[in-house]
Amino acid sequence: MTAAAPAARSAPRFEPALMRRKLTGTIFYGACLASIAFLMLALALLLFDVLTRGLPWLDLDFLTHPPSARPARAGVLTSFIGSLEIGVIVGALAFPIGVAAAIYLAEYAADSRLNRLLQTNISNLAGVPSIIYGILGLSVFVRLANLGPTVLAGALTLTLLILPVVIIASIEALRAVPDAQREGAYALGASRWQMVRRSILPAAAPGIMTGIILAMARAIGEAAPLIIIGAFTFVTFVPNPISGQYTVLPIQIFGWAQQPQADFQGISAAAIIVILALMLILNGLAIIVRARLSRHIQW
Amino acid sequence: MITTRPSRLAALALTATFAFAACGGGATPSPTGATPTNGGPTEPPAESMEPLSGTIAIDGSSTVFPITQIVAEDFQIEHSDVQVPVAFSGTGGGFKKFCAGETEINDASRPIKADDEGEGIACDANGVEWVELQVAIDGLTVVVNPANDFAACLSVAELATIYGPDSPEHLLWSEVRAGFPSEEVQRFMPGADSGTFDYFTEEINGEVDSSTSWAVQSEDDNTLVTGVAGDTYAIGYFGYAYYVENTDKLKAVEVDGGNGCVAPTDESINSNEYSPLSRPLFIYPDVSKAKERPELKAFIDFYLANTQAYSSEVGYVALPDDLLAAEVAEWEAAAGG
Amino acid sequence: MSAASITLTHRRPIGERIIERLLFLAAALGVLTTLGIIAVLAFETVEFFLQISPIDFFTGTRWSALIKPQSFGVLALVSGTLLVTAIALVIAVPLGLLAAVLLAEYAGTRFRTIVKPILETIAGVPTIVLGFFGLNFIAPHILRPLLGADNIGVFSALNGGIVVGLLITPLIASISEDAMRAVPRGMREGAFAMGATKFEVVRKVVFPAALSGIMASVILAMSRAIGETMAVVLTVGTKPQFTFDPTESVQTMTAFIVQISIGETAQGSIEFKSLFAVGATLFVMTLALNLLSGWVVRRFRTGYS
Numbered sequence: 001m002t003a004a005a006p007a008a009r010s011a012p013r014f015e016p017a018l019m020r021r022k023l024t025g026t027i028f029y030g031a032c033l034a035s036i037a038f039l040m041l042a043l044a045l046l047l048f049d050v051l052t053r054g055l056p057w058l059d060l061d062f063l064t065h066p067p068s069a070r071p072a073r074a075g076v077l078t079s080f081i082g083s084l085e086i087g088v089i090v091g092a093l094a095f096p097i098g099v100a101a102a103i104y105l106a107e108y109a110a111d112s113r114l115n116r117l118l119q120t121n122i123s124n125l126a127g128v129p130s131i132i133y134g135i136l137g138l139s140v141f142v143r144l145a146n147l148g149p150t151v152l153a154g155a156l157t158l159t160l161l162i163l164p165v166v167i168i169a170s171i172e173a174l175r176a177v178p179d180a181q182r183e184g185a186y187a188l189g190a191s192r193w194q195m196v197r198r199s200i201l202p203a204a205a206p207g208i209m210t211g212i213i214l215a216m217a218r219a220i221g222e223a224a225p226l227i228i229i230g231a232f233t234f235v236t237f238v239p240n241p242i243s244g245q246y247t248v249l250p251i252q253i254f255g256w257a258q259q260p261q262a263d264f265q266g267i268s269a270a271a272i273i274v275i276l277a278l279m280l281i282l283n284g285l286a287i288i289v290r291a292r293l294s295r296h297i298q299w
Numbered sequence: 300m301i302t303t304r305p306s307r308l309a310a311l312a313l314t315a316t317f318a319f320a321a322c323g324g325g326a327t328p329s330p331t332g333a334t335p336t337n338g339g340p341t342e343p344p345a346e347s348m349e350p351l352s353g354t355i356a357i358d359g360s361s362t363v364f365p366i367t368q369i370v371a372e373d374f375q376i377e378h379s380d381v382q383v384p385v386a387f388s389g390t391g392g393g394f395k396k397f398c399a400g401e402t403e404i405n406d407a408s409r410p411i412k413a414d415d416e417g418e419g420i421a422c423d424a425n426g427v428e429w430v431e432l433q434v435a436i437d438g439l440t441v442v443v444n445p446a447n448d449f450a451a452c453l454s455v456a457e458l459a460t461i462y463g464p465d466s467p468e469h470l471l472w473s474e475v476r477a478g479f480p481s482e483e484v485q486r487f488m489p490g491a492d493s494g495t496f497d498y499f500t501e502e503i504n505g506e507v508d509s510s511t512s513w514a515v516q517s518e519d520d521n522t523l524v525t526g527v528a529g530d531t532y533a534i535g536y537f538g539y540a541y542y543v544e545n546t547d548k549l550k551a552v553e554v555d556g557g558n559g560c561v562a563p564t565d566e567s568i569n570s571n572e573y574s575p576l577s578r579p580l581f582i583y584p585d586v587s588k589a590k591e592r593p594e595l596k597a598f599i600d601f602y603l604a605n606t607q608a609y610s611s612e613v614g615y616v617a618l619p620d621d622l623l624a625a626e627v628a629e630w631e632a633a634a635g636g
Numbered sequence: 637m638s639a640a641s642i643t644l645t646h647r648r649p650i651g652e653r654i655i656e657r658l659l660f661l662a663a664a665l666g667v668l669t670t671l672g673i674i675a676v677l678a679f680e681t682v683e684f685f686l687q688i689s690p691i692d693f694f695t696g697t698r699w700s701a702l703i704k705p706q707s708f709g710v711l712a713l714v715s716g717t718l719l720v721t722a723i724a725l726v727i728a729v730p731l732g733l734l735a736a737v738l739l740a741e742y743a744g745t746r747f748r749t750i751v752k753p754i755l756e757t758i759a760g761v762p763t764i765v766l767g768f769f770g771l772n773f774i775a776p777h778i779l780r781p782l783l784g785a786d787n788i789g790v791f792s793a794l795n796g797g798i799v800v801g802l803l804i805t806p807l808i809a810s811i812s813e814d815a816m817r818a819v820p821r822g823m824r825e826g827a828f829a830m831g832a833t834k835f836e837v838v839r840k841v842v843f844p845a846a847l848s849g850i851m852a853s854v855i856l857a858m859s860r861a862i863g864e865t866m867a868v869v870l871t872v873g874t875k876p877q878f879t880f881d882p883t884e885s886v887q888t889m890t891a892f893i894v895q896i897s898i899g900e901t902a903q904g905s906i907e908f909k910s911l912f913a914v915g916a917t918l919f920v921m922t923l924a925l926n927l928l929s930g931w932v933v934r935r936f937r938t939g940y941s
Contacts, residue, residue, distance in 0.1 A: 016831070025835030029742060035734035036751055042802055043758055049773045050765070069369040069613070097662050104659035120930065122666045127856065127926040128919065129863025131890050132673060134897075135915050139676040149386075160669055167666070193655050214760075221762030224865035224890070228897045234368050234385040236375055245356070245384040250764045250866070257768065258519045259365070260544040260614055265521075265772075272765050279760045388898075417904075464704065485789075490874055490895065491702030509704040515789060515885055516874040518898065522771070526790045529780070 050276070054269030062270055066236035067252065071263035076271050078235050079252035082151065083220050083278070086248055089155035090219045094166050095212055099201075101163075102170030102208075107196050119171075126164035133161040134225030142229055149230035151246045157225050162215035169215070173207025174200060206293040210286045217282040221275065223250035249275045351594040352380035359393030359406030362494045362538060363580045365613040366435055367406050370602045381594045390494055391417070397429070397583060398422035403595055405429075405583040408437070408494035428586040430633040432626050434602065435610035435618060438568035439499055439576040440542040441552040442524075446531045449479050452553040452560035455575065458503045461486060461534060466511040472532065480532075486514035487523045487535030495520075495538055502575040524548065539563060540614025568616040580615065589634040596634055603627050677919060680912035687906055693913065697878035699887075701896070701907045708910055710917055712876040716793065716886035717918075720868055721861040723797025723882055724804060728861075729854055731801070732808025736850075739809070740816035741838055759806035767870030770799040775871070783883065791873025791885035799867045804857040811856065815849025816842050848936035855929040859922045865890040889918045 057071075065075025101122075109115035137157025147153040177200050185195035201208075226248060233245045234255075247255075249271060256268040357367055364387040371383035388396075390407045397405035398421035410431060413419035422429060441458065443450050449472070453461075460466065460475050461484055470486075472479035489495045491508065501507045517523050520537040527535040528548035542551055542563070553560035556574040567573040582602065589595045603626060607617035618626070685693070688708045696709020739751055775795050779788050788794065819842050827837045843850070873885030874895060887895075896911045 018833075021833045021836065025833045028835045028838075032734045032738040032742065035731045036738060036754070039731065039735065039758065039802075039805065040754055043754060045773065046761070046766070046769045049769060053772075068372055069365060097665060100659045100662035101665065104656075104663040108656055108659060109663075118663055118666060120927075121670055122663075123930065124923055124926045125666055125669060127859045127863075127922055127929075128673065129865065129890060129922055131863070131865045131893050132677075132915055132919050135893070135912065136669075136673050136676055140672060163669075164666065167663075191649070191652055193652055217760060221760075221764075223762070223764045224869075224894055227894060230386070230388060234364075234371065234387075235382075236372060237382050237384075245386065250762055253768070254764060254866075258521060260520065260538075260541045262544060268768075272768065275762055276765065279762065280757070283756060283760050506704065508702060512700050512703050512875070512877075514875075515791060517791070518874065518895065522790055525776070529776075529785060529790070 050269050050272050053266055054273045057266045057270035058273055071261055071267050074267050076274050079247050079249045082246040083248045085151050086155050087216050087220045090158050091216045093159045094163055098163050098166030099170050102167045103196055106171045106174040122164045122167050126168055130161055130222055131224045133157055134228030137229050151244055154226050154229055158219040162219050166211055166215045169211025170208045173204040177203045206290040210290045213282055213286040217279055350380050351378045351597055353594040354382045355595055355598055356384055356402040357404045358386040358388055358396050358402045360390040360408040360494050361387040362408040363406035366609050369609045374598055374601050394418045398427050400425055400427055403585050403588055407581045407583055429583045430586050432582050432630055433579045434582055434606045435580045435615040436568050437578050437580055437615050438539040438563040438573050439536055440539050440563045441536045442527050442542055442549040443534050443552055444527055444531050445550045452555055454555040462511055463504050464509045468513045482532045485530045485533040487526045488514045488516055489537055490516050490518035498578050499536055543614045565616050569619050586633050677912055677916040680909050681916045684909040684913045699876040701910050712878045713889045713892055715878045717862055717888040719793045719880055720796045720888055721858060724800035724861045727801030728805040728808055732805045733812055735809040736812035737838055739813045755806040755809055764866040766799050766803055767867040770795045770871035788883040792883050793872055793886050794882040796868045796872035799871050800861045800864050804860050807857045808853045811853035812850045815846035819845040848933050852929045852933045855925055859925040863922055865894055869894055889914050
């Protein structure tokens with residue numbers, strides 16, 4: 001008791017210093033806003049640069065013509081279709097495999113060492129640079145399996161690339177479903193697969209679909225792995241999905257920018273607008289899908 | 300249930316794409332020799348009795364690519380059942396595929412190496428019969444900034460000082476020739492695996508791929524243009540086409556190859572007066588396939604008939620008439636019979 | 637954790653077992669992929685090291701695969717990669733964390749509807765587009781006027797770092813935001829109850845609690861930056877040199893791999909094999925970082941009920 005009193009007398013008086021602390025807080029808030037403003041500015045500059053250089057070249061002809069050595073006739077038709085073909089095949093492959101793997105890891109796997117290893121492996125694969133997948137695809141699909149530089153080889157490579165991302169996103173979506181759903185299904189006598197298929201998957205659907213669409217968008221924007229595989233071709237015909245030589249939008253953009261004629265810079269920028277629009281549509285689609293599918297979920 | 304809209308949408312999209320491919324003419328490549336040969340060996344290309352069809356795969360040099368690209372494009376417009384995909388994995392890589400029988404024509408910015416395992420020897424081993432046809436001439440142009448008024452003409456030896464393997468990291472113009480300003484030379488050059496680089500280093504430095512590594516390199520020649528145009532004391536080199544497109548931003552250096560200073564122009568490159576930096580551009584068609592497949596023969600005929608116009612359009616220098624006539628004769632002798 | 641694995645039937649029907657097997661195979665594909673990557677890289681790398689001494693490779697600072705005289709010192713490429721990555725992190729970590737704090741702590745729904753789409757749009761831009769932005773806009777209109785055309789050229793590590801920094805900012809922002817949002821409200825409210833300002837709550841309560849997630853996000857962003865290809869190919873150039881000067885043009889490991897692939901290099905030559913050796917180095921680096929990130933999360937995760 002007596003020890004406290006002298007301590008209280010010699011201890012410094014607590015200064016709330018509210019003004020200073022609030023000021024610091026406001027400055028910090030300003031810094032946060034500034035960072036967002038900076039990011040907005042960067043994005044705006046990017047769009048401004050691309051639009052001013054590319055819009056003059058963006059017309060219906062551009063969208064419906066195949067590429068040409070002459071800027072006036074050049075168009076994105078074949079590379080756009082090449083990108084779509086890749087996107088569709090990748091989505092069609094990654095969807096079942098990715099969701100199946102995620103279901104196994106989230107619902108079926110016991111918490112054993114083997115399964116934790118599988119999961120760690122997949123999250124590591126998600127971080128492997130895309131160019132390494134290109135090297136893998138070159139050796140395995142193009143050479144070993146003798147598919148050659150075709151759409152199929154490119155699509156298989158990109159599927160491997162985005163599969164880990166799809167799996168992780170799907171696992172998150174599945175784990176977000178409350179256990180009550182599972183236990184309720186079991187209580188009604190469902191087997192595990194019945195429980196998953198009828199109770200969990202529909203609930204996790206928004207997250208899963210969003211993950212897949214975003215992964216497809218990523219695959220469509222990738223250039224490096226396909227360059228390694230050899231998707232660098234001038235084609236004026238629509239590529240046959242299985243055996244055809246092809247090119248995709250990012251690579252077409254890259255190739256055009258390297259042509260000597262100055263007009264091709266504008267053509268390249270116009271192609272950039274097309275791919276940005278495609279990305280925007282896919283991202284928007286992901287948002288819409290998530291919103292519409294989650295309408296039915298209530299817990 | 301998960302079996303609703305999204306997967307149906309995907310199925311629809313898949314079907315649409317395949318339908319697209321089917322009607323877009325993306326058919327499977329026709330097997331060689333399946334199309335019946337037309338009559339007469341010297342028949343003019345476009346007016347044959349039956350429409351030509353088939354796939355002509357072309358690969359090779361990225362320097363020759365722009366010409367082959369235009370030829371392929373116009374040929375496909377006239378013969379819509381023929382597909383001509385043109386890739387550009389490089390002269391060497393292209394020869395490998397060509398000699399393995401995977402492509403019908405190889406674009407090349409240098410002659411084939413007859414005693415190389417991957418090229419000449421492989422072609423012989425696989426029965427790939429080729430003929431070397433020159434289609435255009437490229438004049439490698441050395442450029443400086445327009446404000447550069449001292450380096451109007453450089454000798455081969457001086458170029459070697461600038462770009463040679465022993466060139467120091469910081470080289471001054473005054474070290475290139477006494478009387479030049481004491482400013483650092485800002486060097487630009489094409490990427491080390493381009494044919495342009497190979498040719499320049501061989502002619503100027505004496506050995507392929509032997510070069511200074513203290514230059515700013517780029518695979519994209521447009522970047523080199525920007526670099527040289529943006530720096531008063533810069534120097535760079537690339538194909539003639541890139542100079543022709545940017546005469547307002549660059550100044551071409553006259554090169555003294557031993558016979559006085561020669562500026563790169565259509566005429567001086569055509570006559571080989573601009574030396575040693577004039578280089579021939581070739582295509583190597585598969586002769587045995589051309590004898591069996593009329594569309595391939597027609598394509599080469601078309602190429603040779605139009606190469607002068609197309610090479611100029613792209614920015615290279617057209618062959619002189621007598622040289623072209625010789626190439627046509629060589630082609631007819633090899634494949635016409 | 638998965639739910640209790642009891643079923644009401646006495647034996648599991650065959651259909652169930654088949655389904656389980658199929659699902660397991662799908663998950664095992666991941667292992668197959670990893671083994672494939674390791675096999676492909678290892679095979680050619682071993683062949684490479686039969687001709688080039690590993691010591692020279694890992695300690696040499698001169699990389700000249702295509703220009704004679706040849707030299708295969710990978711440190712030149714590694715320094716290029718690390719230089720670009722460091723600049724990218726210097727830009728992305730503050731930007732990303734500030735954005736994350738804004739989203740997690742300050743933003744109302746109105747803010748979120750503006751800020752989140754912006755972040756997601758930047759994340760969705762194909763990297764080649766960002767690379768062209770750097771080449772055509774940032775270098776000529778921002779860097780060269782600002783720093784002087786004599787001091788910085790068309791290509792520079794700085795330009796690459798800026799572009800890659802923009803690329804990885806959304807990654808840091810979204811993962812850190814998730815980590816911060818996971819901090820229970822109770823902890824914040826306790827601090828508020830003691831009279832802390834909002835900034836102090838963030839600084840002293842939320843941030844430390846979310847630290848493991850934030851650190852993991854930075855490490856993941858670093859791994860992404862190291863593996864980035866197209867954006868650096870266009871902005872950084874092709875001049876492998878061992879330097880830490882951001883105004884210099886350098887070359888990253890990824891850019892070298894692309895250069896060899898596009899070019900006229902004969903497959904089977906030593907230059908081509910060096911592609912795999914560099915790829916293997918890259919793979920090991922990113923793998924180490926990813927494992928580190930996982931370890932950091934486990935080690936530093938603050939548990940709160």
